[in-house]
Amino acid sequence: MDLQDDFVKRMIEEFVPIHKFLGLQLLEIKKDDVKVRVPFRAEVVGDIRSNRWHGGIITTVMDSVGGIVGGTHLSSLKDKMATIGIRVDFLNPAHGKAIIVEGKTLRLGSRIFVANMKCWLEEDSNKEVLAVGRGVYNFIRLQQS
Numbered sequence: 001m002d003l004q005d006d007f008v009k010r011m012i013e014e015f016v017p018i019h020k021f022l023g024l025q026l027l028e029i030k031k032d033d034v035k036v037r038v039p040f041r042a043e044v045v046g047d048i049r050s051n052r053w054h055g056g057i058i059t060t061v062m063d064s065v066g067g068i069v070g071g072t073h074l075s076s077l078k079d080k081m082a083t084i085g086i087r088v089d090f091l092n093p094a095h096g097k098a099i100i101v102e103g104k105t106l107r108l109g110s111r112i113f114v115a116n117m118k119c120w121l122e123e124d125s126n127k128e129v130l131a132v133g134r135g136v137y138n139f140i141r142l143q144q145s
Contacts, residue, residue: 005029012068019064022057031072032105034065037122039098053094058101058119058131062088065103066115066135073108078142081113088133098122099130106134113139 009026013019022044028035038044038061046054063086070081100122106114117133 016064018060022061024061024064026068027100029068029072032069033103034068034072035100035102036061036065036068037098037100040096045096050093051096053096053099055088055090055131058090058094058099059086059088059133061099061101062086062103062117062119062131062133063135065101065117066133066137069103069105069115070113070137070139073105073113073139075141080138080140080142082138084112084136084138086133086135088131090131092128092130094119094121094130103135108139111139113137 008029012026013024023039023041025037027037040053044053044057045051046057063083066086067081067083098121099119101117101119103115103117106116115135115137117135118129119131120127120129
């Protein structure tokens with residue numbers, strides 16, 4: 001990892017308050033593709049009877065990952081991105097272990113960016129998908145490159 005990659009990793013993990021609160025760890029980042037890990041802890045539980053992740057927390061992580069993927073297309077620090085909408089379908093229960101969320105670019109237009117995301121438990125060797133999502137983002141380039 002070079003100095004620029006280290007800077008981006010620190011920005012994503014430490015300077016975005018929700019990422020820092022969740023303990024989000026950037027595992028991979030390249031144009032059109034991002035992978036993060038979020039550790040399991042008591043604050044993310046939604047169902048105390050079964051010690052499962054809260055769906056809203058998973059949705060928040062997916063939205064963040066979509067935004068990070070969109071960020072791989074920014075041409076300047078003046079460019080802007082904002083979530084228009086996000087849809088998440090929960091396919092399997094997310095029991096009390098760390099999750100991995102991966103995001104990929106689906107489409108980048110002149111004003112709209114669309115990302116697909118998927119989530120699985122870190123320790124699942126089969127990578128059984130827990131949730132899939134699609135985020136749509138307003139993407140504004142303020143400075144043309």
